[in-house]
Amino acid sequence: MRSEDIAKLAGVSRSTVSRVINNYTNVPEETRAKVLKVIEQHQYEPNSFARALAGKKTDTIGLFAISMSEKENTTRIYQNNYFAPFVDAVVDTANARGCYVLIHTVYSPDDFLKVKQAFLQKRIDGGIIVGTQKDINIVREMVGLNSPLVLIDYDISEIMAEHLDRNHLAIVNSKDYEGTTEAIEYLIGLGHREIGMICGQMNTYSGRERYMAYEDTLKKHGLPLNERFILKGDFLKELAYEEIKNLLTSGESLPTAFFSANDDMAISVMEALSEHGISIPEDMSIAGFDDIQMASRIQPKLTSVKLPIYEMSKAAVEKVIELCDSEQPTFSTISFPARLVERDSCQHPKK
Amino acid sequence: MRSEDIAKLAGVSRSTVSRVINNYTNVPEETRAKVLKVIEQHQYEPNSFARALAGKKTDTIGLFAISMSEKENTTRIYQNNYFAPFVDAVVDTANARGCYVLIHTVYSPDDFLKVKQAFLQKRIDGGIIVGTQKDINIVREMVGLNSPLVLIDYDISEIMAEHLDRNHLAIVNSKDYEGTTEAIEYLIGLGHREIGMICGQMNTYSGRERYMAYEDTLKKHGLPLNERFILKGDFLKELAYEEIKNLLTSGESLPTAFFSANDDMAISVMEALSEHGISIPEDMSIAGFDDIQMASRIQPKLTSVKLPIYEMSKAAVEKVIELCDSEQPTFSTISFPARLVERDSCQHPKK
DNA sequence: CTGAAAGCGCTTACAG
DNA sequence: CTGAAAGCGCTTACAG
Numbered sequence: 001m002r003s004e005d006i007a008k009l010a011g012v013s014r015s016t017v018s019r020v021i022n023n024y025t026n027v028p029e030e031t032r033a034k035v036l037k038v039i040e041q042h043q044y045e046p047n048s049f050a051r052a053l054a055g056k057k058t059d060t061i062g063l064f065a066i067s068m069s070e071k072e073n074t075t076r077i078y079q080n081n082y083f084a085p086f087v088d089a090v091v092d093t094a095n096a097r098g099c100y101v102l103i104h105t106v107y108s109p110d111d112f113l114k115v116k117q118a119f120l121q122k123r124i125d126g127g128i129i130v131g132t133q134k135d136i137n138i139v140r141e142m143v144g145l146n147s148p149l150v151l152i153d154y155d156i157s158e159i160m161a162e163h164l165d166r167n168h169l170a171i172v173n174s175k176d177y178e179g180t181t182e183a184i185e186y187l188i189g190l191g192h193r194e195i196g197m198i199c200g201q202m203n204t205y206s207g208r209e210r211y212m213a214y215e216d217t218l219k220k221h222g223l224p225l226n227e228r229f230i231l232k233g234d235f236l237k238e239l240a241y242e243e244i245k246n247l248l249t250s251g252e253s254l255p256t257a258f259f260s261a262n263d264d265m266a267i268s269v270m271e272a273l274s275e276h277g278i279s280i281p282e283d284m285s286i287a288g289f290d291d292i293q294m295a296s297r298i299q300p301k302l303t304s305v306k307l308p309i310y311e312m313s314k315a316a317v318e319k320v321i322e323l324c325d326s327e328q329p330t331f332s333t334i335s336f337p338a339r340l341v342e343r344d345s346c347q348h349p350k351k
Numbered sequence: 352m353r354s355e356d357i358a359k360l361a362g363v364s365r366s367t368v369s370r371v372i373n374n375y376t377n378v379p380e381e382t383r384a385k386v387l388k389v390i391e392q393h394q395y396e397p398n399s400f401a402r403a404l405a406g407k408k409t410d411t412i413g414l415f416a417i418s419m420s421e422k423e424n425t426t427r428i429y430q431n432n433y434f435a436p437f438v439d440a441v442v443d444t445a446n447a448r449g450c451y452v453l454i455h456t457v458y459s460p461d462d463f464l465k466v467k468q469a470f471l472q473k474r475i476d477g478g479i480i481v482g483t484q485k486d487i488n489i490v491r492e493m494v495g496l497n498s499p500l501v502l503i504d505y506d507i508s509e510i511m512a513e514h515l516d517r518n519h520l521a522i523v524n525s526k527d528y529e530g531t532t533e534a535i536e537y538l539i540g541l542g543h544r545e546i547g548m549i550c551g552q553m554n555t556y557s558g559r560e561r562y563m564a565y566e567d568t569l570k571k572h573g574l575p576l577n578e579r580f581i582l583k584g585d586f587l588k589e590l591a592y593e594e595i596k597n598l599l600t601s602g603e604s605l606p607t608a609f610f611s612a613n614d615d616m617a618i619s620v621m622e623a624l625s626e627h628g629i630s631i632p633e634d635m636s637i638a639g640f641d642d643i644q645m646a647s648r649i650q651p652k653l654t655s656v657k658l659p660i661y662e663m664s665k666a667a668v669e670k671v672i673e674l675c676d677s678e679q680p681t682f683s684t685i686s687f688p689a690r691l692v693e694r695d696s697c698q699h700p701k702k
Numbered sequence: 703c704t705g706a707a708a709g710c711g712c713t714t715a716c717a718g
Numbered sequence: 719c720t721g722a723a724a725g726c727g728c729t730t731a732c733a734g
Binding site: 363364367370377378379382401403404405406497668 | 703704705707709710711712
């Protein structure tokens, strides 16, 4: 069924059919009704490719999830407790706005080709990139495509340093630095003086921010920064588990509290600790980041910094759509607060 | 940059450019190389809409997740521990095969319009439907679209009963009945005689299968079916929590074990139980279904029936692609085994 | 082996 | 208010 068929059945021209489909105002109500009736009878839907080719938008946005280091993991990106809610929220919001979303994951630099193609082949009106590793070369290339693009969790100063035309760009961040500061000060307020950290991937913006806030806050309060208590985790629960096990079996002294750059690693650490007979929060306090679903379902319930993922995703979707619709878009940036949610995994240190 | 521009630069016609793009064999190596060089230099990618319009496939499959009852829930579909891995695996497999995937969620009958449109507007070559509620009317309508379609978790006999042309259809299921039977017999083998169940949504195929297997297995072993111990859960953790709370506060006797139609509910039940001072597995055994990530990360680790979600998703993707490519597709059906994974949440009942 | 031409199904100035 | 026509960027018989 093509617009031509509808036109014939309704006794008008294709032009008129197109006008009613596109809600032109200069179609008399009677004609409109006649055409609409035929359209409904036949469940006609205009071919989206023909429309797009003739200059309409695709009404599709791309969602690209970057997870370069997880290629070999059994737990892939959407099961990743950080990505899944983003995907959820982006799809939800876009769908509610009448947009389809085209998804592609990037596990290796090669996969990036497919995201570039999605833009180059004009499959989407604009895109959102979320992920743990967006190096500046890749971002430069993406921005160079001159399509509406929203970056989630990216260092703004890096973009600023490049002299790119970035009017079709927007960045959505969370205030990880402030959120982490709140968590560390909470631990300090509880009386902890030796606080360790399980770090995230340091080549991500949030990984760096969360670490910097930890370091700065300890310094600000005149507390020692003990290298032995600063563990590499890369946001990966397996690595965090290994590292904490190493520390535990080393026989050396432990801090009285840990801050973990994400909940996934925090939960691994809790497992390792309990395997060594260390109880939480009696013997060790622990706070995480992300406030994933599991955080409030395990025992003890994990204290964690909550990211407003739904709001961030919604903002990202609204931004791409805005950039797509705008005649002369302009660069913008928005940052959402991250707040500590106190639960049961922290308490005063033992004397 | 259009094929015409490439043609000019390479000193050939658009036809030839198209031939090298589409890997026609009758292009001399020299000409091919010349054209390819220009294409690369300019990062040219053929417009996907023009290609599709000219008769090529879209290289995009649709993934539609149906979750009618969760509209008002804060935890949306991709955070749902059952869907997320499917989405993950489908996107992964499709991407690996060079396909894009278009995602849309369905929370209400209205949303179905968008999935119909995706087909009618020819945005996709075929689709996969996964979800908790696919009633026969909707399925009939979808099948009527005559596009390649794969249904995950659907009652085959219902399809058979309809006299539809279903050659463009495939069904991918798991052996939930057998998996549940294994779980119940395991509990019986442990010595349990009073086994309760938290049910899933009974209007889903898997919800019904898991219940039927429970009932049949108890009967087969001559064990009582106690209505008080059969709780409504609809696959929702909130409802399961409420129902078990009701039973606990009623002051009436309890079974010695529970089988839950999914892990999400099983974990809620564990929470409720522990809030009432009932320890697992000492006072109560509990087994779940799905083997979600959380199952092996909580304390005690949950015994659960594992679904081969990755394999199922992969099969679904391969099936749609096969149906899309085939000249004369034929209806097929495939069912994957579900196996019990024994962990720490079950033991012998107390005397 | 290769180019000119028709066609895919729309939209949108243009002319009336 | 409405139709005929051009054009979007490809692919693919067709003819040579």
